[in-house]
Amino acid sequence: MTFRMPTTTTATRAARLLVLLAALGTLLFAGAPQAAAHASLTGSSPADGEVVAAAPETVVLTFSERVTLSGDKALRVLDPAGGRVDTGEITDLSADGTVRHGVALTGGLADGTYTVAWQAVSADSHPIAGAFTFSVGAPSETSVRLSDQQPGGGTVGLLYETARFPAYAGFVLLVGGVAFTLLCRPGAGAARASGRLALAGWTAVTGATLALVLLRGPYTGVGLRDAIDTKTGTALLSRLLLLAAAALFLAVLYGGGARERRGGRGLPGYALPVAGALLAVGLAATWALSEHASTGQWTQVAVPADVIHLLAAGAWLGGLATLLTLLFRFPEQVSRAVVRRFSLLAFWSVVALAVTGIFQAWRQVGDADALLSTRYGQLLIVKVALVVLILAAAWISRRWTARLAEGTGHRDADPPAEGDPAPEPAAVPSAPGSEGGEDPVRRAQLARQRAAVRQTRRRRDRDADAERSGLRRSVLAEAAIAALILAVTTALTGSTPARTEAAAATASTPEPISVQLPYDTGGPHGQGTALLDITPGGTGDNVLHLRLTDPEGLPNGAEEVRISLTLPAEDLGPLRYEPTHVDVGHWVSDDLRLPRPGDWELSLTLRTSEIDQTTETTTVTVG
Incomplete structure (x- = not known):
């Protein structure tokens, strides 16, 4: 089929406005700080900061959801000098719903502190990375220096996240343009205009997908081959294959096949709608099977629900963009029958969006606290507010549509096709001094003048139609x-689901330890209560605050304070500390290290005079 570049009209200015809004939304959300992780590390063996008596044979990491570890840097164990002490053979140890991956270590590890550095790709396509340390025998100094640049960050991350927007927008325009043509059946000239919009959508989604494929390797921090050999890489390549088939579909729908169908020949009436539906479902599935819908709970329902959600968004929003284009370029072909068909399509699309959106929101958010406290939840609130706003604009459009239906000045029949040739201009006299024939300069000038007259006449007729002018303005607001x-949807797909973020925070944040110990040293002012707070209360480095109060609750003093910790189950300890006195009745130890989880015996020794002393003991549980 043949596409002509439109002249600079109000439609062009409206399109520029939409592009500006889209670019603004892309920069606003794609440039915002991304969540630190989607899947998250929930545990390890050895644990972070743990001191083990003997060198382990393997290092095992536990994640909150499925991850892919590939490439040479996926899981490294480094000795205090920075040399690798792992074999590089990563084993999937997942079982019973728990995601674990381990790497074997070389034998004969010396005492000292070892660094575990890892990077992976979570099941929803986003890269994650981290590092922690453990010690054999006793902690030591380490010279390991890891890069501060996280995978998925920097310029590459910004380009990758930005490319996701034209991919979604192109899909919406492609699906909406085709659905409008097949289901709403505008006139011949308008069908070619919707074909241009569908082609623009195809170009955008194809170009963006190619960019995502090329950026996938740098974005995830692995080679291109390793990046492609993942669920997301396979989905991107599948999308390109489906887009190649979609190009043939567009050629048949809007090219020579369309003329044959108008002549009563060609494909059966149901063939193109069925083929278009299959292609649209396949394209939507490349997102649903590789992003948030494919992770978490209820994935068997979430994936098809996400496909329906994407198709409904394309039919509604893409059809809206098509209607806006026709209202500017072919208002006379926006008949009451066409608008009624699109209104019915939009209604059922909104119903499908509401049902699937509520389900996905419940699945990904969980509760009100996660909705308000996470970036995903906040973006979801913004999206819902925008949907309410666009429905209000749609209600105004519906009022203009009702007025349009009452009008009788427009017919449903198609005007002459846009591509029909204009009458040939009259012959232009030869220029003085020429050898005969028409003056090409003068002929071009007359052609431009006649085109300007036709454009002015069309704009005047269009603006004189009050119903279509009002509908055009309200649809323009909807499209904006x-x-x-x-843009908000793009940012949502790049954010950690609220439920996942809340679960990861709960799993990674230990409960602070607080205990009260009554004491009596036997001397004057030797009675009271010791309040001990250990934060964060997990393995590794902690801070201990000790406060002594007398029976009336006032700060109480002591000449000497000592603390020791023992783990009887593993014959570890005692670990001895002498807190620093910072205020009346207040001592602090900021170097308290708990190398192993378990039930620790805490002994508190207080001396209030040369001869008055006591030792109180309690048990604290370290997670």
Whole structure:
């Protein structure tokens, strides 16, 4: 089929406005700080900061959801000098719903502190990375220096996240343009205009997908081959294959095949709608099977629900963009029958969006606290607000549609096709001094003048139609809001689901330890209560605060304070500390290290005079 570049009209200015809004939304959300992780490390063996008596044979990491570890840097164990002491053979040890991966260590590890550095790709396609240390025998100094640059960050991360927007927007325009043509059936000239919009969507999604494929390796921090050999890489390549088939589909729908169908020949009437539906479902599945819908709970329902959600968004928002284009370029072909068909399509699309959106929100958020306290939840609130706003604009459009339906000045029949040739201009006299024939300069000038007259006449006729002018303005507002909704949706797919973020925070944040110990040293002012707070209360480095109060609750003093910790189950300890006196009745130890989880016996020794002393003991549980 043949596409002509449109002249600079109000439609062009409206398109520029939409592009500006889309670019603004992309920069606003794609440039915002991304969440630190989607999957998260929930535990390890040895644990972070743990001191083990003998060198372990393997290092095992536990994650909150499925991850892919590939490449030479996926899981490294480094000795105090920075040399690798792992074999590089990563084993998947997942079982019973718990995601674990381990790497074997070389034998004969010396005492000292070892660094574990890892990077992976979570099941929803986003890269994650981290590092921690453990010690054999006793802690030591280490010279390991790891890069501060996280995978998925920097310029590459910004480019990758930005490319996701035109991929979504292109899909919406492609699906919406085709659905409008097949289901709403505008006139011949308008169908070619919707074909241009569908082609623009195809170009955008294809170009963005190619960019995502090329950026996938740098984005995840591995080679391109390793990046492609993942669920997301396979989905991107599958999308490109489906887009190649979609190009043939567009050629049949809007090219020569369309003329044959108008002549009563060609494919059966159901063939193109069925083929288009299959291609649209396949394209939507490349997102649903590789992003948030494919992770977490209820994935068997979430994946098809996400496909329906994407198709409904494409039919509604893409159809809205198509209707806006027709209202500017072919208002006379926006008949009451066409608008009624699109209204019905939009209604059922909104119903599908509401049902699937509520389900996905419940699955990914969980509760009100996660909705308000996480970036994902806050973006979801913004998206819902924009949807309410666009529905209000749609209600205004519906009022203009009702007025349009009451009008009788427009017919449903198609006007002459846009591509029909204009009458040939009259012959232009030869220029003085020429050898005969028409003056090409003068002929071009007359052609431009006649085109300007036709354009002015079309604009005048269009603006004189009050119903279509009002509908055009309200649909333009809807399309502008739709561009922002797509930008927020892009940011949502790049954020950690609220439920996952809340679960990771709960799993990674130990409970602070607080205990009260009554004491009596036997001397004057030797009675009271010792309040001990250990934060964060997990393995590794902690801070201990000790406060002594007398029976009336006032600060109480002591000449000497000592603390020791023993882990009887593993014959570890005692670990002895002498807290620093910072205020009346207040002591602090900021170097308290708990190398292993378990039930620790804490002994507190207080001396209030040369001869008055007591030792109180309690048990504290370290997670």
